[in-house]
């Protein structure tokens with residue numbers, strides 16, 4: 001006769017955050033969820049021996065030195081120049097143009113050995129010898145801009161600096177093999193501003209409409225998923241999933257041909273990709289690229305927005321801007337490569353001949369009339385305004401176009417970052433950043449105690465995305481996977497790591513990746529930290545395995561918190577319920593962050 005004894009499950013030790021609370025918090029963006037995990041990790045830091053290891057952040061912990069040294073030295077030279085014109089002590093004139101390049105040469109020979117002097121000499125020579133710039137024009141653009149005493153003119157990009165940025169994009173985004181023609185550039189306040197401006201202008205110019213169908217290559221930077229759902233846009237999303245797996249079931253994070261083929265759907269007006277991807281940090285392979293190129297021939301109206309912020313971490317990287325230049329709007333950010341997130345430096349690039357301009361020219365008469373009115377005060381021929389110039393105007397509500405443009409000191413620093421790669425013929429800096437993240441990868445895998453995945457030349461290793469379920473299935477089979485899905489939320493592993501070990505990682509599911517996947521940033525901690533993180537991950541995973549193996553034993557840890565239920569299926573809820581849960585979760589995060597800040601303040605007071 002079958003036993004009538006109640007079936008009990010053994011669970012890993014209970015956490016402070018109950019399963020129902022985890023479910024609520026799961027609704028949040030992984031970036032907000034991370035704040036909550038940080039409070040848990042800080043708590044663990046206060047009560048245990050561990051220090052918090054926050055590998056959730058994408059902010060690199062290195063900075064490029066030479067272009068910064070040169071920026072500050074240029075500032076000193078420019079101040080001298082300003083004082084030549086007028087010097088009332090607390091007030092000076094504007095840096096003069098005539099003879100400024102010669103004066104810079106003299107200044108540099110007097111300041112030989114000063115930090116940034118060699119680089120600045122290289123800047124002058126690159127402009128004069130490689131670009132054939134008129135020396136005074138080139139140097140005056142820099143001195144006047146570093147001082148910031150004029151509005152950006154032209155607003156879109158400074159004349160000489162645009163050419164420097166162009167060379168950088170050709171070298172780093174096109175692997176030195178650009179397509180025919182040139183790109184028009186619009187330097188902006190980071191990739192963040194770039195995306196806001198692009199979505200806005202596509203809508204303003206009738207290239208996208210509310211409710212349109214767009215494709216997102218997944219996983220992706222979470223904000224791009226969230227933007228698509230905003231009230232203003234309400235796009236229908238076609239997911240292009242990086243669902244390719246190796247023979248052993250592990251993800252290689254590439255896109256199967258069938259996924260990319262979804263772009264053949266003529267309803268898709270726009271496709272957005274992060275290349276190399278975030279989190280997996282894997283760039284399109286030549287095969288994937290070839291398929292996209294072929295596809296554009298069939299669907300020539302398709303606009304591709306490619307965010308290539310991690311491009312320099314992949315050897316010989318080639319962006320969509322190089323392969324399908326006419327259809328691509330490229331977003332490049334200097335933030336990660338140069339460790340300059342605080343500077344807010346990014347650039348939008350469109351090819352001089354592009355689909356956006358063609359499609360605008362083909363708009364119905366009613367739209368054309370509307371756009372003539374919109375841009376009519378700016379130019380006598382609004383219909384000839386290029387999409388990139390519309391971006392500039394739209395970024396300042398058109399009416400303020402004459403004071404648009406990125407701040408000039410920002411354009412100078414951006415140009416110097418670009419020049420640091422153009423002057424570095426051995427690519428020493430780029431190789432160093434690649435080495436840093438790869439050494440951390442090796443340390444992480446040492447800690448995990450498993451072999452590294454097979455080599456992939458398209459992989460940048462800025463982040464790692466690990467899928468807990470793939471590991472669970474490969475190591476312990478379906479029964480263990482079922483035990484996990486029945487008894488825990490996918491984010492339980494993250495909560496366990498934060499609470500027990502002070503390690504903060506991010507929820508890969510929130511990036512549109514597999515629900516049990518985890519993002520680890522290799523950019524912001526020291527090598528030794530990564531092997532510790534690997535070990536802590538093994539410890540956390542072992543807890544589940546041991547509890548599962550304990551089988552019929554009753555839970556031995558403290559009781560689950562209020563509201564914790566065992567069945568995962570109970571997670572299904574109505575949309576209204578989800579909204580309320582999200583609100584509650586946001587409140588919980590705010591409260592937890594407040595509490596943690598208070599605890600930190602009182603801990604600091606106590607330490608004084």
Ligand SMILES: Cc1ncc(COP(=O)(O)O)c(C=O)c1O
Pocket residue numbers: 058189190191192193221274278307309333334335341344345346
């Ligand atoms: C894919 C991607 N794009 C853009 C950004 C933000 O770039 P920026 O600092 O230039 O605004 C990030 C930051 O993490 C990112 O991961």
